[in-house]
Amino acid sequence: MTRWMWTVGAACLGLATTALAASATPAPDRARGIAAAWRQTHETQILTDFTTFLAMPDVATTIPDVEANAAYLQAQLEARGFEVRILRAAPGTPPSVFALLKTPGATRTVLYYAHYDGQPISQKGWVSPPFTPTMRSGPLSANAPVVDWRAAPAPRDPQWRIFARAAGDDKASIQALLSAFDAMKAAGVAPSVNIKLFYEGEEEQGSPHLRTIVEANRDLLKTDLIVMGDGPMHQSGRQLVNFGSRGVMGFTLKVYGPLRPLHDGHYGSWAPSPAVEMAYLITSLRAENGDIKIPHFYDDVVPPSAADLAALAALPPIEGQLEHDLGFAQPITSARLADSYFRPTLNVRAVHVGDTGPNAANAIATSAEASFDFRLAPGETPARVKVLVTDDLARMGWRVTSAPPTSEERARYAKIVELHWDPGESTAVRTPLDNPAAQAAVRAISAEEGGPILQMPMVGASSGMAEMVDVLKVPMVGVSIANYDDNQHAENENLRLKNLWDGIAVYTALLSDLNW
């Protein structure tokens, strides 16, 4: 760690002038103190910045929205001395924000990844509009009321939560890093290494252009370590570093029935029912306990190593508390939650047939649609999974099409299903637990936390960074700061204030102490 004279607005590389020394044994709690000092005097500013950022719609299917987010980030980063470049795979595709801040004398470079785009917002049940950041005094499960944070004096109750799309996934990580820079500047503390940022703009769409962008910018993105800021914290609330993530791929199935909706009184016992066919199809793909029933689906899975198993065993038990918090009597498997991440998962994310409620008609629908996604374990590839799924559907007697069936297909095949794969997909990505760069990150955060942190061999989620790691061939660790119950990917996404304050401290530790 070094003292550093900041050059405000130093947008060009190499303008900073102080020297850097490696900091293998950071001083305990020092980073936490820097962050706390800043937050105590700038809480309103941090919250103003964060809610401004959250108020910007950021679903990547609307390009002008993500363009506006990227422009905002560019301005924020340039004001903090970064050199910024907007990267796109092609005109009209969502922008990613790259930023560079060189540290004179540094021999290492660390790239911080997060995504600023958010999940789609159409879920029912948002208690406040997803892009109208709204503070509540706690979680919705406690019926916490809205509070006027602007009128409230600092320090606000750290149990308060900001409700908005992307509050936890991932704008919190970006805000924490920006505020950490501000805190370090105020304290006269310089980054320990060269800093690169890569803020993706379409991760929640499956990162369809990430590989293209990374391949086209290998030199720009060259780094010794990637720190990935996506995802929530461990359910125990303890700070966690993870060493990998599962792959992901999605698909939709549409089962076809009669050409026109049929009165079920007249035809219900005779005509094929897409609703029933889809139910049987789902049960043929997945068991109630989560086992995937597609033949050979587990053939390629690489089992956890002895080190992985030891790390898994060291994780604190959270399952009982989770069952209580999530409101169900028992999980579908006796396996521990983190152990299950070493196996693939098939999730049925949606099923839609016919109308319900006051519009329910006594009819046989013409088709049934369902939407699925796989989380892939290490060793599995999307290409192989596509073959396995298609073969299994054919084995079960389905005619698999990639378009609505023709009259000839309808006349010939009793069971017709239209299959579409989502555009984005990724494999699992892993960094060995003993990688020196990764362990340096563990040390920096442990010092900030004042004790050992959790090390998870792999998280169950996926990340666009898999593409980046695959192309750049570098180690990566995941450092998450959002509360685990942040409703990410769902309605009423939120961030607990304490998680933002703690996150600023974690990023202060990483930016100022991480070196090896």
Added chain:
Amino acid sequence: MTRWMWTVGAACLGLATTALAASATPAPDRARGIAAAWRQTHETQILTDFTTFLAMPDVATTIPDVEANAAYLQAQLEARGFEVRILRAAPGTPPSVFALLKTPGATRTVLYYAHYDGQPISQKGWVSPPFTPTMRSGPLSANAPVVDWRAAPAPRDPQWRIFARAAGDDKASIQALLSAFDAMKAAGVAPSVNIKLFYEGEEEQGSPHLRTIVEANRDLLKTDLIVMGDGPMHQSGRQLVNFGSRGVMGFTLKVYGPLRPLHDGHYGSWAPSPAVEMAYLITSLRAENGDIKIPHFYDDVVPPSAADLAALAALPPIEGQLEHDLGFAQPITSARLADSYFRPTLNVRAVHVGDTGPNAANAIATSAEASFDFRLAPGETPARVKVLVTDDLARMGWRVTSAPPTSEERARYAKIVELHWDPGESTAVRTPLDNPAAQAAVRAISAEEGGPILQMPMVGASSGMAEMVDVLKVPMVGVSIANYDDNQHAENENLRLKNLWDGIAVYTALLSDLNW
């Protein structure tokens, strides 16, 4: 059949003055000639009246809409000499329209039933608004274009179709009866018996108040025969009389999962999935071939009699043509379509979990909803079915609730399903094939048709008239006039013009010749 001096506006009973003679052997084709003569000179008027009626929204969940329909019908009927009363179970419930036209000297009374309310309209894919009646030159399956029927000279092509909610189900029957009266009046032909009409206003909601209305008006509704105008014609296109219908009852199931939506990467292999649970639940209730898997579900079913079986065997084969028209390769069972009506059916009318399409989130939903209906065979009762379903759910390990589960229920029961029965329900209703009144109706229509008509022991659909028959203890026959491919209960409901013209002839025969 008698000549009759009509008294326009004779809204009071007993004003008509001519005598009546029974007409056991109607003259062949006479009724058809009366109807044709009227239609040839009044086609535009008939279509104007019908489209005016169809343009009135009539989903019974919107009371002002059905009130407007009832007021319209009252005016139409009073103008034709009927005494009209609006019947309601209670203030604020949908009105039914009762009308009476006494025929001097008549010893018999026939009550005509139809419903003027329509199915809900929220189905996607309406090519024109459901309450903007739109004429096309044929069916949508032939991509028939819109035609300007007002500008076209009579006679219009009888293959043209009017697209609107309730066009086939049931406003066509009401319009055919009204126009038949006009035709008879023009021809100076009086009704053969006393005529009562009962036009229900919430059949498509399951007739929740019909029993109350009928029980409160037993004397008013007293009749020797009910002619029920609901439902489509036989798929062969031949005129059909039916002698009964199945019962119906509906229910919804809601399966509960985690309290909040969960990221499936983190929890997909561990937390219960309502989508998957619902799929298994559906497959536990019904086989792909239509068999109901609920224990004892077939115990109470009364099998068809020898006469029923003979009538079924006499029905022309239509299955092959239907498979072609409906666009599927094979039915789910080898049984003939009409044979299957003597068994109950379980239809899955809707399933909804999560979001699809561009809004699909990689999340585990908090609940899954599905909507079902049973068609009940003779012998089955809704009360017994409710017990069987509830017992079966419990047997399969479900905690059955009638409200969202409490925290205590969530903590205690791994599988929770909320069950609600639809308010309307009915048993099957049958009239013996050899009933004299019913056979008189067969004779009247056969004469009009110029040859034998089809006699179906029971249709697969259900009708609110089951309640009426149950209370009034009278025979009934069903006489349908709508094309079988009228998309009833679905988007793009339609009526072929020829079916309306033929229907006017059928009602002319019934009104002027039916007696015994």
